[in-house]
Amino acid sequence: QTELRNLVVGIDTEVPIAEHKFTTAVNFDNAASTPPFLAVMQEINNFAPWYASVHRGTGYKSILSTQIFEGGRQAIKDFVKADQEKDVVIYTKNTTESINMLAYLLCADVPDHKDQVILTTWMEHLANDLPWRSKFTVDYVDIDNYGRLCLDDLESKLQKYRHRVKLVTVTGASNITGYVNPIHEIAKLAHQYGTKVLIDGAQLVPHIAVDMKPIESPEHIDFLVFSAHKMYAPFGIGVLIGPREFFDRREPVYKGGGDVKLATHQNIFWEDPPAKDEAGSPNVIGVVALTAAIKTLTSIGLERIEAHEISLADYALERLKHLPDIEIYTHSQRGKRKVGIIPFNIRGVHHELTAKILSGEDGIAVRNGLFCAHLYAQRLLNLTPECLDYYSNNPDIPFPGLVRASFGLYNNFLEVDRFIMALQKIIANKSIYIAKYSDS
Numbered sequence: 188q189t190e191l192r193n194l195v196v197g198i199d200t201e202v203p204i205a206e207h208k209f210t211t212a213v214n215f216d217n218a219a220s221t222p223p224f225l226a227v228m229q230e231i232n233n234f235a236p237w238y239a240s241v242h243r244g245t246g247y248k249s250i251l252s253t254q255i256f257e258g259g260r261q262a263i264k265d266f267v268k269a270d271q272e273k274d275v276v277i278y279t280k281n282t283t284e285s286i287n288m289l290a291y292l293l294c295a296d297v298p299d300h301k302d303q304v305i306l307t308t309w310m311e312h313l314a315n316d317l318p319w320r321s322k323f324t325v326d327y328v329d330i331d332n333y334g335r336l337c338l339d340d341l342e343s344k345l346q347k348y349r350h351r352v353k354l355v356t357v358t359g360a361s362n363i364t365g366y367v368n369p370i371h372e373i374a375k376l377a378h379q380y381g382t383k384v385l386i387d388g389a390q391l392v393p394h395i396a397v398d399m400k401p402i403e404s405p406e407h408i409d410f411l412v413f414s415a416h417k418m419y420a421p422f423g424i425g426v427l428i429g430p431r432e433f434f435d436r437r438e439p440v441y442k443g444g445g446d447v448k449l450a451t452h453q454n455i456f457w458e459d460p461p462a463k464d465e466a467g468s469p470n471v472i473g474v475v476a477l478t479a480a481i482k483t484l485t486s487i488g489l490e491r492i493e494a495h496e497i498s499l500a501d502y503a504l505e506r507l508k509h510l511p512d513i514e515i516y517t518h519s520q521r522g523k524r525k526v527g528i529i530p531f532n533i534r535g536v537h538h539e540l541t542a543k544i545l546s547g548e549d550g551i552a553v554r555n556g557l558f559c560a561h562l563y564a565q566r567l568l569n570l571t572p573e574c575l576d577y578y579s580n581n582p583d584i585p586f587p588g589l590v591r592a593s594f595g596l597y598n599n600f601l602e603v604d605r606f607i608m609a610l611q612k613i614i615a616n617k618s619i620y621i622a623k624y625s626d627s
């Protein structure tokens with residue numbers, strides 16, 4: 188039955204993941220980081236003897252590294268359909284660094300930062316909240332009772348602040364509920380009010396085909412950021428994509444070698460973007476890995492990946508709903524897209540204990556806590572400000588949170604069955620487990 192389902196959605200569950208070679212454990216923590224594709228490991232291995240500093244010298248290794256490094260930008264542009272002419276791909280460390288860089292660059296624009304408003308949302312990862320706070324006035328677009336973004340509230344906030352809105356910044360997909368936001372509708376709305384939009388693509392880009400659209404389009408995504416380690420390549424490489432003209436006009440955030448044509452005591456002549464915003468020796472191996480991951484994702488096909496992961500999540504949700512004592516914090520609604528993430532709790536069992544048993548006894552890795560999306564988790568858990576004060580003042584009392592199962596393209600239905608069986612066991616033996624682990 189499982190094999191049949193996999194055939195129906197068209198994903199061969201023998202997808203080339205190195206992790207499968209070493210363990211039979213189940214990894215349902217793909218929203219944190221994904222294991223590398225075998226092709227990614229091979230490409231890293233092949234390239235490792237040849238890496239050298241880019242844009243420096245005529246040595247054959249430097250030439251090769253530079254070609255690969257620059258070629259990666261084109262692969263990334265093609266992957267997310269960035270504007271070929273007018274957008275530029277800047278390599279960063281990860282999504283967090285990309286957003287912080289943009290916050291600094293935007294901040295340099297305005298004399299009175301606090302007069303300028305950043306519209307972010309209640310569902311953001313802290314990476315798309317904290318970088319804005321010290322620099323601008325930040326307001327948060329509301330969510331409904333299911334935790335979904337309220338576009339009406341976005342529009343009323345755009346009306347309220349009018350020309351003071353510097354940027355609308357929204358996650359493409361939530362790292363807790365998996366809800367996918369209508370990024371083009373949001374972009375269109377933002378543009379109608381004369382502002383730009385940033386999409387945090389960390390949870391979107393590995394799972395759903397993204398189309399930034401040409402710059403002239405009213406639905407164009409002005410800025411897009413994401414990290415390789417959530418798309419089957421290792422840590423240490425991410426991107427910030429945006430209009431060349433935007434980066435052209437601003438001083439870089441990081442300054443040093445590689446981003447200047449010439450410096451004298453009197454003057455600095457900056458490189459053109461993207462080099463201007465990539466000071467220091469860059470992560471060429473990271474680019475090799477990211478490019479290889481994009482190649483594999485493209486050859487599998489994002490449509491098939493989306494269909495497979497969603498059918499896994501729907502199957503898991505359906506089975507979870509039939510278990511007693513399960514609280515689920517995400518909902519399906521016809522016509523609304525999601526990525527394969529399920530946040531839940533077993534009533535009466537602390538989230539940390541559930542995660543610990545799943546991992547320690549059943550070899551199933553999930554994550555628990557607030558997932559660096561603290562405001563969102565607090566809303567989903569209905570934690571009042573009084574309640575939060577209480578926990579903050581009593582650090583010995585375990586903080587409430589959730590358990591998160593998140594699927595990757597290599598997961599399969601048998602693994603979901605294993606997960607459900609493990610949860611059934613925990614539910615049936617709640618009091619025994621609570622007593623057993625109460626001392627630890």
Ligand code: PMP
Binds near residue numbers: 219281314
């Ligand atoms: N945004 C979202 C939605 C995320 O899920 C994450 C990672 N959990 C980040 C941003 C931050 O990504 P990174 O740690 O790679 O900077």
